[in-house]
Amino acid sequence: MPNEQPILRAAVAGFGMAASCHAGAYRRIPGVQLVAAYSDYPERDRAAILAACGPDVRIFDDYDRFIGESGADIISVCTLPDRHAAQIVAAARAGKHVAAEKPICVCAEELEAVNSAVREAGVQFTACFQEFHYGAFLAGIDMVAQGLIGRVHLAEVDYYNGIGPWVQQYWWSRTRQHGVSSLVNCGCHAMMLLTLLMGGEMPEEVMSYRARSASAQFATYEFDPTQMSMFRWAGGRIGKVSSSLDAIQPYMFRVSAVGSEGSIVDDQFTTTRFAGLERARWSRMGARTIGDALVIGPDMYIDFLTSFTASIRSGVAMPRTSMDMAYRMHRMLFAADASAESGKPVAIAPIGA
Ligand SMILES: NC(=O)c1ccc[n+]([C@@H]2O[C@H](COP(=O)([O-])OP(=O)(O)OC[C@H]3O[C@@H](n4cnc5c(N)ncnc54)[C@H](O)[C@@H]3O)[C@@H](O)[C@H]2O)c1
Known part of the structure; x- marks a missing residue:
C-alpha cells in the first residue's frame, strides 16, 4: 500500500x-x-x-x-x-x-x-529568497558550508537593479512607506547571501553609506536608492554589500568569496581541496545562474516551495532561509540602515545579548 x-x-x-x-x-x-x-x-x-x-x-x-x-x-x-x-x-x-x-x-x-x-x-517559516534554493548561488553556499574554500575571510555581494518608472513595482518601491530603504527594498537579497556565506555568524560592526543617481529618472525616490555597507566580524573577517536600485544597466547580482583554501566568483571557483586543479584557472559550476532567468516566474519558486513543504512534513527547519537565518540577516540589515542614517559605525550585539 x-x-x-x-x-x-x-x-x-x-x-x-x-x-x-x-x-x-x-x-x-x-x-x-x-x-x-x-x-x-x-x-x-x-x-x-x-x-x-x-x-x-x-x-x-x-x-x-x-x-x-x-x-x-x-x-x-x-x-x-x-x-x-x-x-x-x-x-x-x-x-x-x-x-x-x-x-x-x-x-x-x-x-x-x-x-x-x-x-x-x-x-515552520521561510523567508522567500528562492534563489538560494537552486543553481549557482546554492552551489556556492554549499561549497562554503562544506569547506571547499576553507574559512571565508572576505565576501562581497553586489545587487544592481534599475527600478525606475518603467518598472511596475516602481510606484511603491520608491516610497519610504512601502520601499523603506535600498536594503529593505531589494538589497536584502544581497544581505542574505552575505549572511549565508559567513555561516550566519553575527558581525560585530557595520559602517554604511548612501548615494543616489543624478538621473532625473530616479528623482522621486523618497530615500537614497544606492547603499554600500561594510561589516567586520570578530577574528578578522570582513564583508561588503552593495545595493543599487537606480542603476542604468541590466540586472546584476554578483558574488565573490575569498577563503583560506580557494575563492568563488559568481559561478566560478578555485580550491586547493581537489588535486589537479591549477591555481591560475577557474573551474566553472555546471549550474543555473540568477541571470539565466530574465523574468521572475513560478518556475523559480518550485524548488524553494517544494523544500518548504518537506520542511513542514519533517518538522526540520528550512535550510538557509529559516526564521533563524532570516532573523540574523535582518538584524545586520537594520544595523546597516542605522549606520547610514547616523553616518557612524554601528555595533551589532550578539544574538540573545
Ligand atoms: N523574492 C523575490 O524575488 C521577489 C520578487 C518580487 C517581489 N518580491 C516581494 O513580494 C512582495 C510583493 O511585491 P510584488 O512585486 O508582488 O508587488 P506588485 O506591485 O506586483 O503587487 C502589488 C500588490 O499590492 C497590493 N496593493 C496594496 N496597496 C496598494 C495600493 N495602494 N495600490 C495598488 N496596489 C496595492 C495590490 O493587491 C497589488 O496587487 C514585496 O514584499 C516584494 O519585495 C519578492
Whole structure:
C-alpha cells in the first residue's frame, strides 16, 4: 500500500507579481492544494488571482477571515513590505506555517515581534529568497558550508537593479512607506547571501553609506536608492554589500568569496581541496545562474516551495532561509540602515545579548 502523505493546503496573500509566482508554484507541487487568495483590492486583482490560482480558489478581502476560514496549512505572505510583520504574526499565532516574501518586516521592532511569534507558535517559516534554493548561488553556499574554500575571510555581494518608472513595482518601491530603504527594498537579497556565506555568524560592526543617481529618472525616490555597507566580524573577517536600485544597466547580482583554501566568483571557483586543479584557472559550476532567468516566474519558486513543504512534513527547519537565518540577516540589515542614517559605525550585539 503506498505511503501517501496528507495534502498540504496553501493560501496566498498578495496579490501581485510575487503572489502569482507562489500560487503558480503551489499548483505544480505534488501533495499541495492551493485553496485561497487574499487581496487588499480583490476586485482590481481578480483577473490576476484567477489567472494564477484557477477558478476554484476562494478569494478573501479580510485577512483575519482568510486566516480563520481558508483551511490553509501554509500562508504565503506576498503583500507589500509594510504589511508583512502583522500578517506573519497573525498567521503564526493561528498555527499556520508561513512563507514570507522579503523583507519579512520593515524595522527592528517588527523583527523581534515576528521572531517571537514564529518561535512561540512552533510553526515552520521561510523567508522567500528562492534563489538560494537552486543553481549557482546554492552551489556556492554549499561549497562554503562544506569547506571547499576553507574559512571565508572576505565576501562581497553586489545587487544592481534599475527600478525606475518603467518598472511596475516602481510606484511603491520608491516610497519610504512601502520601499523603506535600498536594503529593505531589494538589497536584502544581497544581505542574505552575505549572511549565508559567513555561516550566519553575527558581525560585530557595520559602517554604511548612501548615494543616489543624478538621473532625473530616479528623482522621486523618497530615500537614497544606492547603499554600500561594510561589516567586520570578530577574528578578522570582513564583508561588503552593495545595493543599487537606480542603476542604468541590466540586472546584476554578483558574488565573490575569498577563503583560506580557494575563492568563488559568481559561478566560478578555485580550491586547493581537489588535486589537479591549477591555481591560475577557474573551474566553472555546471549550474543555473540568477541571470539565466530574465523574468521572475513560478518556475523559480518550485524548488524553494517544494523544500518548504518537506520542511513542514519533517518538522526540520528550512535550510538557509529559516526564521533563524532570516532573523540574523535582518538584524545586520537594520544595523546597516542605522549606520547610514547616523553616518557612524554601528555595533551589532550578539544574538540573545
Ligand atoms: N523574492 C523575490 O524575488 C521577489 C520578487 C518580487 C517581489 N518580491 C516581494 O513580494 C512582495 C510583493 O511585491 P510584488 O512585486 O508582488 O508587488 P506588485 O506591485 O506586483 O503587487 C502589488 C500588490 O499590492 C497590493 N496593493 C496594496 N496597496 C496598494 C495600493 N495602494 N495600490 C495598488 N496596489 C496595492 C495590490 O493587491 C497589488 O496587487 C514585496 O514584499 C516584494 O519585495 C519578492
